[in-house]
Amino acid sequence: MQTPASFEYERATSVDGAIASLQRLGPDARVIAGGHSLLPMMKLRLANPQHLIDINDLTDLAYIREEGDELRIGALTRHVDLLKSELLFRHAPLFRDAEQVIADPVVRNRGTIGGSLCQADAAEDLSAVCVAAKAKVVIRGANGERVVSIDDFHVGPYMTAVGDGELLTEVRIPLRPRGGSAHEKVERRAGDWAIAAASVAVWLEGSRIGDAGIGLSAVGLTTVHLARAEELLRGATPSEELYAQAGEIASADCSPSADGRGPVDYKRHLAGVLTVRALRRAVARAIHQEA
């Protein structure tokens, strides 16, 4: 079978230790957590890090907890735990929607939220989920922590705000009242990457949508933040016509490219269809939660 090239391996015993190693080793070092994105790329020799820093022992980075007006998710939290967390499902059900269709259950036993976000593949689901949920991420370096919005976290295709010598440690999801959310994905087969996916979160105010977040997967070079549709929804009364308008914006504002999963027009079409479906479910969930 295909095998990775040689590298030096180091097992981190603390977050600070991992950061110190990353600083010492520079850009030739990569962090490995679940490894389900990195190792296949290393086997295909598309990634050839000189050093791997294994952070799997940093179990203090594996948690989902409510803190103040935020949900805090440790970067080493595995997909399976995101899927099963009742706390997360109660506050942000779009995570469970997404986790049911991310890779397969065996892969989900290893892959982590930090790894998924840092891979920053535009087809990856959790990035869109975090955009919709208006997440912030915590990045730690030698000089301490910084908190950046998910929009600032995504800086380009496969590129994030995490610099050399830094580690993503936490994802923070703001808790706001009267919220509902959903994630919708179309894939060629179970376990495949998305042809397109849409994540939507809404927060109701009175009978209207007070605020909304929408992120799209696999229809751009990076995760698409659908700001114009969010603007449309703010202050609007939920209706099928409104959803359709949001869907039209999704189709227009994404920038997919043609590949083995489909042509551009199909992906634009899906972006619209899935935005409508996710929006409909998100609103229903927000209303249902109150009932």
Place this chain on the structure above:
Amino acid sequence: MHVSISVNGEQVSREIEPRQLLVHFIRETPGLTGTHWGCDTSNCGACVVQMDGAPVKSCTILAAMCEGHEIRTVESLEVDGQLDPVQQGFHELHALQCGFCTPGMLMTARALLDENPNPTDHEIRTAISGAICRCTGYKNIVAAVRWAAEHEATAKQGV
């Protein structure tokens, strides 16, 4: 580098390259070639073993990452000449043909039943959806896992 990994309850110590994949570490242990590999991209599930009780793809884990963890392979399922109910179920219901995917399927099924002793067919299909079988069309695998679940339930009632 030197690693010492618990495989099927025994400590296996060896000098390895850091890049050695867990599937190769296991397969180089005498008698443990039951764990197979079928792809390079974590898609096929032929290499599934249990790590601390959870099914994982051993082609996408470095052996070096496993020190301090418990690895279990298909060879551990039979205890004192007694087959595990999932093994028995696969035989009873003709849930294997070429046998290549079988170890990964068995380890996945075992973990499923440990967590969910009475899964629905859809839960079984979901649990094994990270593993490809080219021979059985999955129908008899689903039936075999259900058979094992039913027999475990009966066995427990009997105790």
Place this chain on the structure above:
Amino acid sequence: MATIENLPSRTTERPIGFGRLKRKEDARFIRGKGTYLDDIRLPGMVYGAVLRSPYAHARIVSIDTSKALAAPNVAAVITAKDLETLGLAWMPTISYDTQAVLAGDKVRFQGQEVAFVIATDEYSANDALQLIDVEYEPLPAIVNARKALDPDAPLIRDDKTGQVDNLASPTWEAGDKDATDRAFAEADTVVVRDIIYPRCHPAPLETCGMIADFNPETGQLDIYNGNQAPHAHRTVYAHVAGLAEHMIRIKCQDIGGGFGNKVPVYPGYVCAIAGSIVAGVPVKWVENRTENLVSTGFARDYVMHAEMCAKDGKITGLRVDVIADHGAFDSTAQPTKFPAGFFHIVCGSYDLQASHVQVKAVYTNKAPGGVAYRCSFRITEAVYLVERMVDALALELKVDPIELRMQSFIGPEQFPYETTTGWTYDSGNYAETMRVAMDIAGYEELRREQAEKRERGELMGIGVAFFTEGVGAGPRKHMDILGLAMNDGADLRVHPSGKAVVSISAQTQGQGHETTFAQIVAEELGIPPEDVEVRHGDTDRSPYGLGTYGSRSTPVSGAAVAVVSRKVRDKARLIAATMLETRPEDLAWEKGRWYVKGDPEKGALIEEIAERAYSGEEMPAGMEGGLDAQVIYDPPNLTYPYGAYIAVVDIDPDTAQVTVRRFIAVDDCGVRINPMIVDGQIHGGLAEGVGIALMELISFDEEGNCLNSSFMDYLIPTALECPDFELGETVTPCPHHPLGAKGVGESPNVGSPPAIVNAVIDALYETHGVEHIDMPCTPARVWAAMQGRPEPPQ
């Protein structure tokens, strides 16, 4: 270790002979104790890895192996130059073409073998591949078969003397052109379709590989290699490597699936053999998944144009013109006299007035292969085409697709039936099988449900396919591969204790031969199947024969085992007569025992006869001791299994995702030796059919880059895409097979893709006007068809 026989069983029923006997081979597999190729480690063994071309078509300017040779743990690097000195640079294909073992002059497909590294371990061998510098001069590539014969197309096979274009073989014809023209002239309805059966891949879960172990002292070459035809491979190696055939031994241990992928000889095998001859130690080469998908044994890739006509509501004629894309080397698998395989069975299950088929084959800059992916030599393509055409005709005639089939079936009274392309179908009652499928499906109810759903804007489709296959090649007067008759041997030895060993030339890849063939002996001799050991896969320990593919194990090897068992039984009768002091003609047979007619108490069990045969007691006059026999079975005809399949699909009107909700398969494969194993074969083939219809595809960009080179993009259905298959059966025995059995392994793969595609069209025709969609029916491709612009799968 507990043996499987000790297991508490769900039932205490233990049939002697035919029946749902649980498999013997399970005992090792459920314990992880199978022995697949990569499980084997020989002392001193080294590892090979193949460097492959990144280009689909390029001239090789230079190859520099010096850095690789200097790398740690590397023992040797072999290129075409080295092979030339051994006379191994080119090898014959199973279609009498030649294929480069390692490319010397130019590369002709992406993934072609360029160099072979030998190192002390697999990781080092892979590392060394990165250190070989090859300078290429890229050439324009041909990936579209329709453009291969354009006047300005680059010549791919400039290695072949006299080759001036990309024609791989001249046009091959079957049927009667004039009679077909007349049928069309007389018809009242004609439909025309362009249909592609796209390239796909068998992709068994275990990839291909070999360990070659050449002993320079003795000249013995031991080969460990999971292949579907060990005896034929040995003959090929003897010819290719110039080694004495009796000094080559091929051992196939457990094989992790074949499906046609493990029929051919691949360059990697020859490299491993050459490597072992050069290095003097065992060399293991196992391809990775990418190598498997990009270089070995693709299937299908038929570009078809078809016309079908009808008169008075009955199908009367068929005209087919095919371009077969063979890739860069013609290594398609088929009997010599049939360059398009059995494609001319395309007249299907219908009593036609006339038909005409022509097939021409072209070279393209794509991987060679053309193996039958769970298919008897292009029957899959043929059945797909005819069953799509029948549905097209039904749409045109505005009749139910089952009704049109019922009107056009060959009648049960017409068998043996000579088809318009020259096949002699053995037996069948097609309408009955169709009705059983309709009953299981609840066909009328499904049509009502469909109508209701359509009212609500939901898309549901019901698709039908009815196939007839010709399997079990084949009669030596018609069929050979590389000059080798397609016969199979069986050797049965009953030991003094009455336990038996039967050796066969078929080679299991999961089909359960160890159980099924023991059951045949058990049925014929009346001894328990657990007392029969089935031996296969070792050329030193099994009789010559052509192996397992084309659903030929039961039709050919199974017949051989039945015949050899009867030979033993006949000999036992003579011995029993001596034992019982009577005449052989006064004896009657019941399972396991010869007894005296009129005095049933007086008899001899097979065990007793066996004991006698090896004892010092008297034997019949002139008879040698022992209770053994051998046969080589030459089938008088193919067997013709058939089946009626119904697929029910739901299509998401917005996303165009197709879900196969139900799949009903009613197979008639004659007598079923082990119905449990038969059902299992059908389940597996149906899953592959779901894959082919919905997702499996090997495609290329315009430069010839393969776009489906890993399991991330070559999609195989999981448990979530496969429905809970519903099976039924009818049993129409094969009149010429000693057991009345027909082959079955490939039927489900043959019959299911057209059923599913017909269901997709059935869902979309009325609402969206979709008349045809080429496979695979991925969401994007179905959506495009729904928009009125279906696209071919290139």
